[in-house]
Every structure is written in structure tokens, then in C-alpha cells.
Amino acid sequence: MKFLIINGPNLNMLGTREPSIYGKKTYKDLVRFLKTSAKKNNVKIKIIQSNSESCIVSKIQKAYNRFNGIIINPAAYTHTSVAILDALKAVSIPAVEVHLSEVSKRENFRQISYAGMFCFETFAGFGFDGYEMAIKALINKLKH
């Protein structure tokens, strides 16, 4: 099984960015965590991070016929991007949404998730562990 892991804008600033919300671990730490988690769960992964909505849309389009699953933390685009939702629908690859923070307990403008309307599951508020939960959820989904 091969999963595409997409991280949206400002996640490259982890460690520096609002540590009281996102923690002190860096994006490099997240990449290391994801690689370990993929090995442990016996899946192949490709990890990308982009600050650009159009790049994320293109990466989702290119995933067609190449990946069995998508794990996406669209970051701020979660709450604004119909284009990312439409791209997920277009390729129709099983997808899981992840957020490091518990978005449901944050500002009103974070209460809508466009990508989440396509994803079959969301893990929010579990920090890095949410990504491993997403890997396991995708494996389960694809097995049945």
C-alpha cells in the first residue's frame, strides 16, 4: 500500500510556530515520525509540504492511479479551499484528514472543513499521533 501524505501551509514552521498550540517539535521531527510510522505499519509513503493551494491541488490530481490512500492536513486551507475538496473528489482516493490541534475547540472560522467533507475520517488534537492513527485507519479501510 502506498499513501500520499500532504501537509499544508505553515506546517514547515512547526517548532517555531505557536508552540503553545502546535508543540515544540519541528517539521523535520514530523517527517522522521512519519517515516518510522510507515515502516512500523508496513506501508510506503510519500510526504509533501506546500504553502501553495495550487501545488496541493496538482499533487492530489497526480496521485490518481499512483496512491492507494491520502492523508491530508490542509492546515489553513482546511477552512477555505473548495479547490482541495474538489481535487479529492475528482481522484476519489480514500482520504483521512489530520490536524495537530483540536480544531473543534478553537475559533469559529476553523469550524468548517471543506476537505473533511470528502475524508472518511478525521483525527484532530492528537499531535503527531494523529498521522499514525490515519495510517492505521487507511490500512483498515483498504483491507475491507
Ligand code: DQA
Ligand atoms: C491545523 C489547524 C488549522 O486550523 C490551522 O490553520 C493549521 C494547522 C492543525 O494541524 O491543527 O495551520 O491544520
